[in-house]
Amino acid sequence: MSVLVVAEHDNVELKPVTHVVIAAALAIGGDVDVLVAGEGCGDVAQAAARAAGVNKVLLADNAAYAHQLAENIALLVTDVGASYSHILTAHTTVGKNFLPRVAASLGVAQISDIQGVDSADTFKRPIYAGNAIATVRSNDAIKVISVRGTAFDPVAAEGGSAAVEDVAGVHDAGISSFIGEEVAKSERPELTAASIIISGGRGMQSGENFALLEGIADKLGAAIGASRAAVDAGFVPNDMQVGQTGKIVAPDLYIAVGISGAIQHLAGMKDSKVIVAINKDEDAPIFQVADYGLVADLFKALPEFEALL
Amino acid sequence: MLIETDLEIQPLGVAQVLKALQDKEQADIVIFGKQSIDGDNAQTGQMFAALAGMPQGTFASKLTIADGKAQVIREIDGGLQTVSINLPCVVTTDLRLNEPRYASLPNIMKAKKKPFDMLTPEELGVDIAPTVEVLCVEPPAERQAGVKVDSVEELVDKLKNEAKVIS
Numbered sequence: 001m002s003v004l005v006v007a008e009h010d011n012v013e014l015k016p017v018t019h020v021v022i023a024a025a026l027a028i029g030g031d032v033d034v035l036v037a038g039e040g041c042g043d044v045a046q047a048a049a050r051a052a053g054v055n056k057v058l059l060a061d062n063a064a065y066a067h068q069l070a071e072n073i074a075l076l077v078t079d080v081g082a083s084y085s086h087i088l089t090a091h092t093t094v095g096k097n098f099l100p101r102v103a104a105s106l107g108v109a110q111i112s113d114i115q116g117v118d119s120a121d122t123f124k125r126p127i128y129a130g131n132a133i134a135t136v137r138s139n140d141a142i143k144v145i146s147v148r149g150t151a152f153d154p155v156a157a158e159g160g161s162a163a164v165e166d167v168a169g170v171h172d173a174g175i176s177s178f179i180g181e182e183v184a185k186s187e188r189p190e191l192t193a194a195s196i197i198i199s200g201g202r203g204m205q206s207g208e209n210f211a212l213l214e215g216i217a218d219k220l221g222a223a224i225g226a227s228r229a230a231v232d233a234g235f236v237p238n239d240m241q242v243g244q245t246g247k248i249v250a251p252d253l254y255i256a257v258g259i260s261g262a263i264q265h266l267a268g269m270k271d272s273k274v275i276v277a278i279n280k281d282e283d284a285p286i287f288q289v290a291d292y293g294l295v296a297d298l299f300k301a302l303p304e305f306e307a308l309l
Numbered sequence: 310m311l312i313e314t315d316l317e318i319q320p321l322g323v324a325q326v327l328k329a330l331q332d333k334e335q336a337d338i339v340i341f342g343k344q345s346i347d348g349d350n351a352q353t354g355q356m357f358a359a360l361a362g363m364p365q366g367t368f369a370s371k372l373t374i375a376d377g378k379a380q381v382i383r384e385i386d387g388g389l390q391t392v393s394i395n396l397p398c399v400v401t402t403d404l405r406l407n408e409p410r411y412a413s414l415p416n417i418m419k420a421k422k423k424p425f426d427m428l429t430p431e432e433l434g435v436d437i438a439p440t441v442e443v444l445c446v447e448p449p450a451e452r453q454a455g456v457k458v459d460s461v462e463e464l465v466d467k468l469k470n471e472a473k474v475i476s
Contacts, residue, residue, distance in 0.1 A: 069392070070355065071364050093385040097367050100320070100355035109321050109441045112350045122444065128347055135444045176364040179380065179391040192386070196474070220475060228404065238370065238405065239388045244349065245404060247386065253474040270452055274472045276464065282457075291455035291472065294464050304461040309475070 001030030001120060004081050006073075006089040006099075007048050011038045011066065014047040016193055017090040019154035022051055024147045025088050026155065027117040031055040033084070035167070037076055039066035045164045052156040060167040067178035068094050074101035075171035082106065084142065085120070091146035091248075092192075099146055108140035115151035129244040129267035149192055150250035150271055184239055191242065194223035196253045199242055199269075200235070201227035203258020203279065203298055207235040212302040213257065219309040225249065225269075227259045243268035258298050261286025278302075310426040314437065320348075322430070322437030324356035329433035331361050336397060338379065343368050343401045354401035364394035368403040 003025040008015040018034070025032040032053055036045040037060040045059040058080060064072045077098065081087040087102060089095040091113040103110035115133075116124030122137045123145065191197060198213050198220070210224065217224050225242040226235065242249055244267040254272035259265060261277070261284055269275070270289050277290035280297050287293040294301060312326050331339065339361075341354030358365040366372070366381025370389065373380045374396075383390045384403045412420070430437045458464045468475045 067390075070367070074359060093368060093383075096351045097355065097365075100352035101359035101365075103352070104321060104324055104356035104359040107321075109319055109439070110350070110352050110356075111441065112348075112352060126449070127349060127446070129349065130449060132446050133449050134446045137442045137444055139440045139442065173364070175362075176392055176394045179393050181385075181387075181391070182389045183387040232405065237388065238384045238403075239386060244346075245344065253468070253472070274468070274474050275452075275455075276468070287457070288454045289452045292464055292467055293455065293457045294461065295457065296461070301461050305465065308461060308465045 001028075001085045002083075003028055003030055003032045003086040003088060004077075004084040005032060005034045006077055006087070006095070007034050007036045007044065008090050008092060008094055009036065009038060009041060009044040011041045011044065014044045014051075015090075016154060016157075017092060017149040018048065019051055019157055020149050020152050021088050021090050021147045022053060022155045023152040024114065024117060024145075025086070026053045027152065028086055028120050030085065030120075033058060034162075035060065035077065035080055037065040037073055038068070039063050047157070049162040049164050050158050050160050052159045054160045054162040057162050057164045058167050059164050062170045064170055064172035068098070069176050069178060070098040070101055071173040071176045072171055073098040074105065075173055076167070077102045078105040079169075079171065080167060081142065086143045086145060088145045088147055091148050095146045099144060103144040106142055106144065108142050108144055109138060110144045110146065111136060111138060112146050113148050114145055115148045126267075129263055130270065131263065131267075148248060150248055184237060188217060189221065189223045191223045191225055191240070191247050191249055194249070195251050196220045196222035196255075197225050197242070197249055197251045197269075197272075198222050198255040198257065199225035199227065199259060200230055200257050201259030201265075202229040202233060204230060204235060209299075210236060212299070212306075215306045216255075216302065216309065219306065222253075222255075223251075227262075227265050256286050256290070257302065259286055260284045261289065310428065312428050312430060312433070314430050316430075316437055317439050318437070319439045319441060320350050320352035321356055322435075322439065323353050324360055325435045325437060326430055326433060327353075327357050328360040329435050331357075338374075338397065339363070339399050341399065341401045343403055354399050358399035361397075361399075363397050363399050365399040365401070366392060366394055367401040369400050370403050370405045372400055372406070
């Protein structure tokens, strides 16, 4: 048995979610190899080699992989992964993009978003927006799996000393190209990696009012999130959305402000350790999952909150 | 067109059936949702694209077609990404691509008279037997509702001294 983990990175840094995927791979068992595909990503491969529990790092460094285009990455992973018993990557927009192509090309099913490993072929995954947990068994020769980024304790980033090997040959499907990217630049931590998150919903009433959250986020070192309602209303950009179809987060502290708590939002944050809800509607469903609920007008409560920090 | 089967439907099977149809239909753009609300798999469109040898624009929030190519703005974890893909292609839709067009009553009535092709996976030459078994389905760990606090002072005090999540 041997597991191939496809690393997530931006050619400069290995994303912390990769350490979570390696942890899931170690729970399955066998040798764990990490594939780093990108352009000019030698440092990423070195970082992967230092992660605890890694047997070997495979480096595919080529312009064809620079932007993680699914068409090219999938050909590479299908080729390299064919000799493994398991292929794992993170259930992020990158992993969700290329991994199903790998599974289809290998003629096997994919098991998405696992949050537990029962054995080498049996896994737990959420269905119905996390309202039920299914235990599923794969009868395929190769198990192709995406891993929930909040579900396993990451392995140590340092301590390993795996060898880095180059992957021979290049896979360029030649049917897609990268045009550009608008990536939000922020001094704040990333939503999926933050230990504290403060999120605003429709109750914020406008994008300008999110400034009320910013002061608090700065004092707490928190990331800022939003409900789908706030994104759909154009208050804030899509990459801030927490929920079933946005990001899944599990920080130590999640503060929901002006968010009613639709099940689709709860699906994205209910594994947080401590949940605080501030909402003027005392019947809002968010209070059913909140450890601490404050029924108040957020426009009064937020400035008070900031002043007390 | 309706494909009927008594087997449990899994994403790879759906992709294989649609690939067999695409071989007949030769569509230039095949549009999928990004994920179902029950299985939350987010697989079928990408699997179909791989089987059909097509490029894909997944999680699309804007789509422009020009000169035999599709330019797709995609919702990604960090923000937005723009890719150019050759036709024929697959697009999977994200929440903000457009306003859904709801069927009007006259169109619902007309729909009842539209011709209907019924096929089975066997007739399309596709074996969709599932390879993933669901062993059990259970409720997740319940979260207990906590306490209501009366003031912002009390909230900050509890977070500092009881939950110890801020300092």
